[in-house]
Amino acid sequence: MIEAKRGGAIVEAAASDFVRATATRPFAASRIVEVGPLTIAIHFADRDLEALFADAFYPARAASGASWSLFVLAAAEGEPLPLPGFSQDEPDMRLVESAERYCLWMGRHSPSLYVVDRPSRRAVCWVTEKSAVKAWERSRPFLPALQAMFDDSPWLAVHAAALALADRAILFAGPGGAGKTTLSLAGLSAGWRFIGDDYVLVDTREDAPAVAPLFATARLRDDMVARFPNLARARTAISHDFDERRHELSLRGIPELRGGAARLERLLFVERSGHLAPDFAPIRRSKVLAAMAANIFIATPGAREPRLRKLSRLLTAAPVARFDPGPRIEDALAALMADLR
Amino acid sequence: MSDPIDLVFSASGPEVIFENFGDEMVVANLASGFFYSLDGSGADIWNALVAGHTGRQFIAASRADAEGAAEIARFIAELRSEGLLAEAAHPAKPDPVSVAAFARPSMQKFDDLQGLLLVDPIHEASPAGWPFVQAPGESHG
Structure with a gap:
């Protein structure tokens, strides 16, 4: 259950003090990364934290100053959470948010507390137990905090994959297991620009909808490795979340993947319905909206109404269709290429 | 007690938001987490009600027959039972209701x-x- 409370003046004051004090601490390592339109300076309190999270992001292309600072630190053993009313013993999520601040304790979902202070454009991720950070979380670090950083912009983090050809992008939404990852990585192998296979950023302005990378990561199941031998150089680790082997990829070293946003031409809801060839079909926007909004609300709690408004704008701006890739991925990519022309 | 088709409604609170995609109307109840797609004349009925018109005004404007009027009343009751509409204190708007050709209203619920x-x-x-x-x-x- 999610407990959401707006306001909370005491918590907000403590959050503001906490962020300010954290920013004055020494940090062991820093990275300047690019997350969509934002340049973020990420400061890690120790090398373990850097090793856990840093490779999940693309380095910033320009040497310009960072627009946000994110401080990542780990709690000492037994150290209480630094916000009043927040406890490590609380298994449920706890959210306090306002226009200025966003404070989220993840509870049993993840050993993390996020504090985002919009006036100072600073955020903190406080990890209570480094060894408890799951591999899936390392592949998409700080997601709720990043979403909160985008709340005062038209950008939105969504659960979707995306590919582009010549800066014209297709967004693949839909349920897990429908083939979004396979499709996007096969596209990468076939010369498409890979934008993401799990979470990506969308610019929801109606006159210029666009997609941009959020994380420089992908995850391959064991049975997918042979299909993508060209990604072997991107492999960083084997993880065993839930006893399933996954090959963790960091794509930050692949220069052709860097780049800004690509114009969104099409939003496809990937859903297998038994077609023997790739198939495009009409779909109701309400179905797509409900599915995508549910994930946004759960994976990145808070600001439901403005985030839903952004998602609605996106669905108004981009043509939407249902897509069954069929059994052959090569045919699916050819159909997508033809659709873009 | 007033007949519900004579009542004036508004969206039941800030947690109920709606979006018109042109070919379909989506209503979201952020408190309950349910989404609704309004079909047939459902979107027209919703628009008329949240604009301050009554169900009876809509029935008159749509020229629905007795069966259609019953469908409209049932649909309004369904919107209320889903917590999407609340009674408003202000009087009904006297201006004309904008309505396309009547089609049986229905809703699809997404959970x-x-x-x-x-x-x-x-x-x-x-x-x-x-x-x-x-x-x-x-x-x-």
């Missing part, structure tokens, strides 16, 4: 959020990680 809310992040998440749900046959080992 995607409810499904995710019920996921146990430790025991039921898929290998892709929370908040994704295990597919049938998938296990944690």
Whole structure:
């Protein structure tokens, strides 16, 4: 259950003090990364934290100053959470948010507390137990905090994959297991620009909808490795979340993947319905909206109404269709290429 | 007690938001997590009600027959029972109701959020990680 409370003046004051004090601490390592339109300076309190999270992001292309600072630190053993009313013993999520601040304790979902202070454009991720950070979380670090950083912009983090050809992008939404990852990585192998296979950023302005990378990561199941031998150089680790082997990829070293946003031409809801060839079909926007909004609300709690408004704008701006890739991925990519022309 | 088709309504609160995609109307109840797609004359009825018109005004404007009028009354009752409409204190707007040709109103309800809310992040998440749900046959080992 999610407990959401707006306001909370005491918590907000403590959050503001906490962020300010954290920013004055020494940090062991820093990275300047690019997350969509934002340049973020990420400061890690120790090398373990850097090793856990840093490779999940693309380095910033320009040497310009960072627009946000994110401080990542780990709690000492037994150290209480630094916000009043927040406890490590609380298994449920706890959210306090306002226009200025966003404070989220993840509870049993993840050993993390996020504090985002919009006036100072600073955020903190406080990890209570480094060894408890799951591999899936390392592949998409700080997601709720990043979403909160985008709340005062038209950008939105969504659960979707995306590919582009010549800066014209297709967004693949839909349920897990429908083939979004396979499709996007096969596209990468076939010369498409890979934008993401799990979470990506969308610019929801109606006159210029666009997609941009959020994380420089992908995850391959064991049975997918042979299909993508060209990604072997991107492999960083084997993880065993839930006893399933996954090959963790960091794509930050692949220069052709860097780049800004690509114009969104099409939003496809990937859903297998038994077609023997790739198939495009009409779909109701309400179905797509409900599915995508549910994930946004759960994976990145808070600001439901403005985030839903952004998602609605996106669905108004981009043509939407249902897509069954069929059994052959090569045919699916050819159909997508033809659709873009 | 007033006949519900004579009542004036508004969206039941800031948690109820709606979006017109042109070819369909979507209403979201952020408090309950349910989404609704309004079909047939459902979108016209919704627009008329949240603009301050009554169901009776809509029935008159749509020229629905007795069966159609009953459908409209049933649809309004359904919107109320889903917590999407609340009685408003202001009088009905006297200006004309804008309405297309009448078609039986209905709604489709989406419960995607409810499904995710019920996921146990430790025991039921898929290998892709929370908040994704295990597919049938998938296990944690």
